[in-house]
Amino acid sequence: QVQLVESGGGLVQPGGSLRLSCAASGSIFSRNAMGWYRQAPGKQRELVADITSGGRTNYADSVKGRFTISRDNAKNTVYLQMNSLKSEDTAVYYCRYRSLATPDGYWGQGTQVTVSS
Numbered sequence: 001q002v003q004l005v006e007s008g009g010g011l012v013q014p015g016g017s018l019r020l021s022c023a024a025s026g027s028i029f030s031r032n033a034m035g036w037y038r039q040a041p042g043k044q045r046e047l048v049a050d051i052t053s054g055g056r057t058n059y060a061d062s063v064k065g066r067f068t069i070s071r072d073n074a075k076n077t078v079y080l081q082m083n084s085l086k087s088e089d090t091a092v093y094y095c096r097y098r099s100l101a102t103p104d105g106y107w108g109q110g111t112q113v114t115v116s117s
Helices: none
Strands: 002-007 010-012 018-026 032-039 046-052 057-059 067-072 077-082 091-099 111-115
Touching: 002 091, 018 032, 018 091, 018 111, 032 067, 032 077, 046 067, 046 077, 057 067
Parallel strands: 010 111
Antiparallel strands: 002 018, 018 077, 032 046, 032 091, 046 057, 067 077, 091 111
16 A cells, blocks of 8 residues: 655746645555646646656646656655746645556545636
């Protein structure tokens, strides 16, 4: 089992910034991928960005150049720095952990990000 605890969501004005954090604990495999997904009301959950334990990153086109994903392997923590936020970034953001042993992965409880003036 893997537990994921997210933090850092909130309300921010358009153009502002937020930083999300997700700490994993439990049966962590050294080779894994962690990432952020989001789900807006009435829409499907979508990938925002993910990063492997080796540092390889992948971003949705909609966030490239604005969001940066990073991780601290020693702390089993992944971060999402979100800059130049837009109203369309408003969603619940979920952290996800995957490994070869657990391809379906685990999800965090979600954190609300609201971009509004």
